[in-house]
Amino acid sequence: MYQYIDETYREVDFSNKDLREGELIRCIFIRCRFRAASLEEITTEGCRFEECDFSGAQLNASIHTESAFVNCRFTEANLFVAKFEQCKMTGSDFVKASLDGVTFAAGDWSYTNLRGAQLSKQDLRGLRLEEADLYGANLEKADLRKADLTRAQLAHAKLQGADLRGAIMEGVDFRSMDVKGAHMDIHQAVAFLRSYGAKVD
Template sequence: MNVFTDEHYELVDFGDRDLKEAQFIRCTFERCTFASGSLEEIETSGCRFNSCDFRGAVMNASTHTETAFLNCQFGEANLFVAKFDRCKVTGSDFVKAQLDGITIVQGDWSYVNLRHARLTKQDLRGVAFYEADLAGANLEKADLRKADLSRANLGQAKLKGADLRGAEVDGINWLNVDVKGVRMDSVQAISFLRCYGAKVE
């Protein structure tokens, strides 16, 4: 196993390197590309990836702990059974990424593009999805208790059986959200009714 500690990389192309099972500790990557790279089972801890390109990369079974992926591209990347533990992934794009079996433990996923993502039955408790684009995402039976969904785009998202109790839902446009079978608390129910013009006293 290759172990990299406290390294700094800028504008480096890792796409043609075999980094399978590599371990990165407190490393920083600025505008690097891992596009179509072999990153199976890599481990990152306390790393920072800023505006990096992971499009088409194979990252299945990778593990990331307290790592930041800021404004990164994950389009069509394979993240099958990957784990993100308390990571900051703000502004990143996961369009058409393979997310089956992914594990997300808390963390900040604000401003991310997760349009049409498959997140069924996921434990997403406490995750920050502030202004995230979840349009068309499949969140059926997902546990979103105490998550921050403020101003998130949930248009056409599938939420049947999802649990939203205790989640922040300010600014959600409920007019194009199907809430059938969704578990809500009283505060969220009031927000929903007010979106439809009801006067709740």
Template sequence: MADRKEGRPAPKTESTVRDWDDADPSGQTFTRVLFIDSDLTEVTNRGGVFEECTFRGVRFNASVHVDAAFVNCTFVRCSFFDTTFTRCKLMGSMFDDCSYNLMKVEGGDWSFVGLPGADLRGVEMTGTKLREADLTGLRAAKAALRDADLSGAWLHHADLTGVDLRGSDLSTLDPHTVELKNAIVDLTQAMVITTSLGLEVRP
């Protein structure tokens, strides 16, 4: 399993749920629960809260999560095919060996999230807070990271080829350690990247 920042261990779970199919987590709160091999395909979750939970082999395919929270959770070998997160809080959660095809994220707070080496190619994230997120080795070719707060994010060896980054905070991005070929940026971001490269812009 990928390590959390500073080597912090995943929270210990206190109960286990297997094959949690036909679930409706809306409005409920779950704390330190281990969910194993459950199928949450097409589930609609409005306001459900998961705190320090672990999900192993859970299928979130085509599910919709609105104003929900997955705080300091751990996701291992989970599938997020066509999953939508709207205004959700995933602060401090860790993702390991998961798939994210066609995943969409609108708003929400994903600060301190761990996505090292994640394959986010084609994923859309708009207006999402990703402060100090671990995006080391991220593969996000042709994804959209629009209007995202990436301040303090770890982006070493991230592949942002062709990524739409317009409106995102790139103040801590080091263009020497990130692949930015064909990435789409606005004029303000272009100035930030140019300055990071040690260049001077003159009329």
């Protein structure tokens, strides 16, 4: 096990490195590459990753607390049972990433690319997903209570059985997604009806 504290790395290539079971505290990584790196069971606390590439990286069982991954690429990364607690993930790309069993404890996931993501039965309560791309995502039976989905792209998303009560859904096109069996509050129900041209008094 290794530990890095208050270190800064710029454009360093960690691709294919064995970096398992490490501890990173308040470290900064700018435009670094972690392509296909082994990062299983690492922990980050208060770290910042800017424009870093984690494509194909193994992040299984990693734990991240109050860290920021801004405009990072996680294409085809394995995040099985990873945990993100109060993290800032804005602008990051998760296309074809494995998100099975991931824990999302609050945090800001605005502007992220989660197209086609498998998020069924996930606890996404209070998550900020403003303008996130969730096109075709599987959100069946997901708990989205009090999440911020302002202007999120939810076309062809599966929301059957999802709990949307208290979620902010301003600017969302209800006609483009399947909400059969979803739990809505009165405000969402009214917005849903109006999206189909109903007059609600």
